[in-house]
Amino acid sequence: MKTTDPAETSQPESNWQTYKRLLAYVKPLWLAFSMAVIGNVIYAAASTGMAAAMEYVIEAIENPTEQNRVLLTLLIVGVFAFRGLGTFMSQYFISYVGRNVIHALRIELFDRLLTLPSRYFDDNASGRLVSKLTFNVEQVAEATTNAVTITLREGLTILGLLGFMLYTNWKLTAVFLIVGPLIGAVVSYASKRFRRLSQRIQGSMGDITHVASESISGYRVVRTFGGEDYERDRFHQVSHHNLTQSLKMASTQAISVPVIQVLVAIAIATLVWLMLAPEIRGAMSTGELIAFITAATTMAKPIRQVTSVHAKIQKGVAAALDVFSTMDEEAERDQGTFVPERVKGDIRFDGVCFRYRDQLDNVLEQISLSIPAGQSVALVGRSGSGKSTLVSLLPRFYDYHDGDILIDGHSLMDFRLDALRAQIALVTQNVVLFNDTIAANIAYGSLKDCSREAVREAAAKAHALEFIDRMPDGLDTVIGDNGVMLSGGQRQRLAIARALLKDAPILILDEATSALDTESERHIQEALETVMQGRTTLVIAHRLSTIEKADRILVMEAGQIVESGAHDDLLAAGGAYAQLHQKQFSEVE
The missing domain is CATH 1.20.1560.10 (ABC transporter type 1, transmembrane domain)
Incomplete structure (x- = not known):
């Protein structure tokens, strides 16, 4: 006697349910x-x-x-x-x-x-x-x-x-x-x-x-x-x-x-x-x-x-x-109701653990950290140490599994997602630009109503006007798919100008100066030092020379913070930061 596979019997029913769902889209068009x-x-x-x-x-x-x-x-x-x-x-x-x-x-x-x-x-x-x-x-x-x-x-x-x-x-x-x-x-x-x-x-x-x-x-x-x-x-x-x-x-x-x-x-x-x-x-x-x-x-x-x-x-x-x-995938969890006008920028990580889905080991392990408002904190460490993952938790691109992250004493889970992200400006190593004008790329999304003067000011602070004004249409120049018409340094400066225009109380710079030559990096570093004043800033940089003036430097290894302190103090301690510093400068020589 032939047996019937349960999958065979359920499949037609599944197909019929799908087809009925499809026909629902035809219902409003019944006249046609x-x-x-x-x-x-x-x-x-x-x-x-x-x-x-x-x-x-x-x-x-x-x-x-x-x-x-x-x-x-x-x-x-x-x-x-x-x-x-x-x-x-x-x-x-x-x-x-x-x-x-x-x-x-x-x-x-x-x-x-x-x-x-x-x-x-x-x-x-x-x-x-x-x-x-x-x-x-x-x-x-x-x-x-x-x-x-x-x-x-x-x-x-x-x-x-x-x-x-x-x-x-x-x-x-x-x-x-x-x-x-x-x-x-x-x-x-x-x-x-x-x-x-x-x-x-x-x-x-x-x-x-x-x-x-x-x-x-x-x-x-x-x-x-x-x-x-x-x-x-x-x-x-x-x-x-x-x-x-x-x-x-x-x-x-x-x-x-x-x-x-x-x-x-x-x-x-x-x-x-x-x-x-x-x-x-x-x-x-x-x-x-x-x-x-x-x-x-x-x-x-x-x-x-x-x-x-x-x-x-x-x-x-x-x-x-x-x-x-x-369509049936679960959307980002957005159950928070807190909508502040502007946060001060006090950040606290309280025993935070995180691992990517389907991974057994934690990428971040018991991270406890307090960052007062207005302080600049640099994260250094080898690739894979968890630096980018740590800053990705702040805008809730990923949700942590244990512990909590608080801004001004409020858990990230209490914030409405759009309200949380409105407090954060982000510049990453992989710059994303759109096939639009330079002005539209700087004044992007919720910034689209910013004045022309504000856009120019942000571009000037990012040292971008020096190449923008040389372009045929200035700020109205269309830059092609993902800014294909621009150099790496120019694209990075537009991304920095976008973050400057947002004027958020929390600033994340993930390898923000990686695509710049030495001369451009010097100008950008000066601009960043200015804009970082009064803002809570998290900086990730492989080139240690770019973060020497940070208020505090955190050294990460295997998802944990192993050292914390100012540049000179960490060098004097002769620990992991000193080894990274010595290795990097010996490679340069």
Whole structure:
């Protein structure tokens, strides 16, 4: 006795639940969908009528009166025009539904991506996430719209033609049902080439991929500087543009088919009109076989289409499962309610432990640290010692497992996320810039309403005006994808200018001067020393010369703080900091 795998029984139910969820996106578009259904009915009726009209053709051939010639000509053109109307309504309105479903899915998926925790981006490559927004969503719409319209249109056509064939000759119909699949296979082979060519037609996907890729790869900057609404609006605009262009393409494709059909009908009608002329007609045999052959030939395409529906549905459901898996991901925990106007900047780490997901060992182990407001603290240590992880906990890119972190006596968990990140400015080694003007990159996200003078002042403090003013459009110069038109040092100075403009009470500099040459670094160091006054600053730097003037230096090893003190005191102690200092300067020499 055959046993059934539980997975096999649950899978169809899972697929059906997914498909029902997909159809929910069609519900608001019920009017357009109804118009598509009406178009399908018209198409099916016209297809059946084309075969039935062959009897009138035969009658006109047998009685070639002037009236029959005119009526038959009009009949042929009318049937094809009627079918063309159904084709247009079916294709355009189902495309309208499909493109709107795609638009809605993309908007919802992108909005969800803006709220997902850092670990999700660690686990998923940005290219794969962009693919969900582009290719996968297209596949999903195929299952919700095309599969439905094919089932309705071609299914009704088959029923109508089959009924007419049975009425004409049931014995020949039985024969046709045997050879029908062979006819469908031949038609399918001939149409595959056309389908491959038509699938190459792409809509305006470049902008969607570009904006999404920037937002996903730069998610930390987006969130730290409150750029969610800006990115949301920017993405909504490009997706809506894609919707408009796709509908134009859909209408063009929908109208081209019936126009060609009507043109062919006119040619056939002209040929029939000539055949019925007395001088051309001659001796011609008649019979119901012509009508039957017409019906059988017409049925080949809908048979092939209906047999392909299952594959379309399965492909769409598989894509939907992937898309919905992202939509169903849990967003960042944001249960805090504390929204301070501006914190003083007192920071305390109280027995903080942290490990990345699926790792057994802690990356940070019992970190206890108090940083008074306005103090500058430098973190040094070998790669992998936990410096960047420690500062990543402050804006809650990751949540610690044990202990607590407090700002002005309030736990980070008490802060609302946007309110917490509004208190922090961040400059990292991997600068994230957007394909926009220099001014828009400095005054990014929640800073977009800053005055032009404030933007110039921030650029001046970051020693960026010296290259900005040499550019053709100054602050209005578009810098290309991720600032491709700028050098590493120039890009870093723009990021510093952005942090200066934010004027947050807490400043995080993670290798902020790593991309600068010695001369630029000297200028930036002077600017940073000025801006660090009155702000709580955490500085990570491999080059120890850049952090010698910090109020306090923390040396980290294996996720723990092993030394703490001023530069001169740590050198005199001859411990881990002195060894790092000696090693670095001996390498320079």
